């Protein structure tokens with residue numbers, strides 16, 4: 001084994017040298033999981049100094065092909081050529097040594113360690129015995145070069161999502177990655193944070209790095225990338241440059257197929273007042289306030305958007321509304337009833353429905369079949385059998401109906417929910433929750449991680465419900481989502497809610513000020 | 520050259536593969552056990568005779584195996600039910616002791632008319648087992664106390680309580696040994712006319728059938744599955760989570776208590792310090808191997824019963840030490856457990872180019 005260099009920073013070529021071999025070349029990649037063909041002859045070509053967007057619908061194989069590139073998976077067939085050298089990569093460590101670094105959607109950082117400790121851990125794991133102060137210096141030097149600040153001594157779990165992401169990117173860079181692969185990095189960021197990240201990515205490309213950006217947001221693609229690759233059902237269907245007069249509508253069609261002609265629009269016809277929350281307060285496990293005297297009103301047939309950076313009390317609000325948690329103070333009135341002491345069952349009976357940010361956290365069970373998940377909330381009403389016996393045939397038929405109605409792909413009634421793509425699972429969850437007797441829908445980041453088509457389907461389901469008179473409390477980090485569905489918008493910051501403003505008066509600047517302000 | 524291997528979780532495990540890995544694990548374990556026993560001086564032909572013919576293929580041997588199986592089914596089922604709602608019952612022996620004590624208490628005080636004595640003993644043993652598991656259940660529900668610790672500790676407390684009774688008030692005055700006096704004829708489970716096999720068999724089979732029905736076709740069984748798979752989702756969906764958890768956990772305690780009474784009234788006819796030993800280990804192994812499926816509990820208990828019967832034979836007729844018998848049994852069980860890996864995962868090898 002050759003000794004590792006003491007400083008890990010292997011810089012890629014300083015300029016996007018033409019004539020140089022591509023940074024990464026994947027050809028004819030096949031990969032099956034248990035007979036399911038995730039990749040079928042897929043290819044990908046990444047040049048030095050370019051930001052290369054990889055787009056495609058949920059389940060297209062984007063993460064899989066990049067996991068093949070970084071040798072997390074072994075391909076069944078095909079070749080992986082890094083910087084012109086056809087050296088077999090036998091595992092993630094080999095890939096790292098070859099200069100490939102991937103930032104997964106779920107970060108790989110130790111929460112109870114500081115940023116510097118995480119970096120030192122990774123460097124030592126790669127055979128570079130840095131001391132903690134050395135790691136901290138490397139970190140702050142690199143951060144300075146890239147023009148942002150990161151406290152090397154801060155514990156990971158005290159950082160915001162965006163900061164964690166930067167820590168992860170820095171870690172990968174310090175490990176010597178010349179090729180950086182970011183899997184849906186902006187899915188969890190607000191518009192402001194996303195812009196900062198994409199600017200950083202451009203700066204890295206200018207330094208000569210090659211960057212792969214997996215994303216569902218075509219707007220980012222158009223503005224920030226040099227090339228676009230579109231994948232569809234395990235195949236590469238397009239590799240082109242936006243500068244060559246590429247039509248983004250065409251890209252969207254290639255990525256997710258024909259879109260419905262018009263995106264859903266909610267025409268608000270606010271009716272009688274339905275939900276009134278006052279003085280709602282709750283604490284986190286560590287005693288700090290998560291929600292601080294929150295108050296809001298919502299009428300039937302209206303969508304109230306709550307914008308905000310994640311971790312400002314949104315999850316607590318959702319749990320308080322669904323009844324999984326009790327508030328320290330405050331009232332939640334739905335029509336004439338005070339729900340604070342009511343069980344989740346009572347709340348459902350009153351017409352309250354909830355789409356949590358993570359469906360497998362508190363809405364669906366990954367180990368149950370689709371039929372079971374879809375019947376979960378309906379069994380108690382006697383729709384699927386008597387008080388004692390269960391009518392599984394009925395559950396099956398109902399699941400078949402819902403799956404067909406949502407042009408569901410990827411599974412039948414007997415498929416385990418965990419095997420469904422995010423978009424398909426979310427569509428079915430909405431079909432279950434937005435039934436005719438739903439009076440209030442609480443939706444938390446309902447389109448997070450979904451492709452364009454699935455996002456539209458989800459928004460359509462919400463719009464349809466609202467048109468029937470359902471009220472919707474839409475909690476999201478995605479400003480675009482909020483703006484397209486809500487009639488009024490408030491900002492949540494540190495557990496407090498700003499006064500609502502009509503959507504027509506909302507500008508990104510005004511909202512931005514509310515999101516970070518300490519009013 | 521083999522450079523390493525990856526484990527890929529299978530999206531679903533085909534039934535045939537599942538059965539095949541079990542069988543392969545069993546065969547591998549038995550072969551390893553045979554190797555050990557031959558090295559210890561047991562003649563190879565005798566192994567076949569004892570392990571297979573005498574435990575499963577002769578009427579007498581089969582009877583012994585079935586007798587050993589009866590309490591195993593009850594504790595295995597008890598553990599499996601609790602596991603289904605994510606309650607880790609490590610206090611199986613404690614509930615078993617309480618059940619055995621309850622039955623003994625009824626017998627010592629001749630409570631109730633003779634005709635109802637036995638049913639009363641069995642019923643009370645179930646109540647006692649349920650009571651003993653209700654304590655850790657309450658601690659968990661009220662204050663989040665880990666049931667792993669509390670059930671385990673209550674198991675020890677139950678054993679000390681048994682000793683306290685046997686060395687004190689309940690000691691058999693006729694023999695002076697620390698056992699309770701033998702049961703009257705009306706207090707024993709009737710024999711079925713097949714070796715030592717007693718009517719406890721019907722109780723065990725009935726319990727399996729009931730559990731299979733509840734889990735398979737009832738609303739309660741479906742709810743329990745949902746609670747086991749994702750408790751938060753079950754709560755948010757409005758399911759009566761508390762009721763489900765309590766009924767399954769208390770049912771588990773009752774079955775373990777019943778196992779204690781069945782041992783006392785079916786095979787031992789008295790309470791002694793040794794009747795409960797090993798059931799904690801067995802219960803967990805059975806529930807795990809059976810993946811909490813009641814019908815599979817029956818099959819696994821049967822095989823384990825055979826393993827224990829053969830172990831007894833080895834001890835008595837071939838002078839194999841208790842420790843070696845445990846080792847051999849452990850080897851077989853470990854092989855079967857380890858073989859599950861190959862059902863759950865596909866092994867993908869990486870080779871150097």
Ligand SMILES: Nc1ncnc2c1ncn2[C@@H]1O[C@H](COP(=O)(O)OP(=O)(O)OP(=O)(O)O)[C@@H](O)[C@H]1O
Pocket residue numbers: 033036037038056057058059060061062063064065419420421422449451530
């Ligand atoms: N480890 C795995 N085991 C089994 N199947 C898998 C595994 N990883 C991915 N798949 C399947 O392979 C296909 C491609 O998945 P992949 O995660 O690459 O999609 P993606 O394009 O990244 O989608 P998304 O936009 O939802 O992240 C999917 O059908 C998925 O279910």
Ligand SMILES: [Mg+2]
Pocket residue numbers: 062063064183
């Ligand atoms: Mg992906």
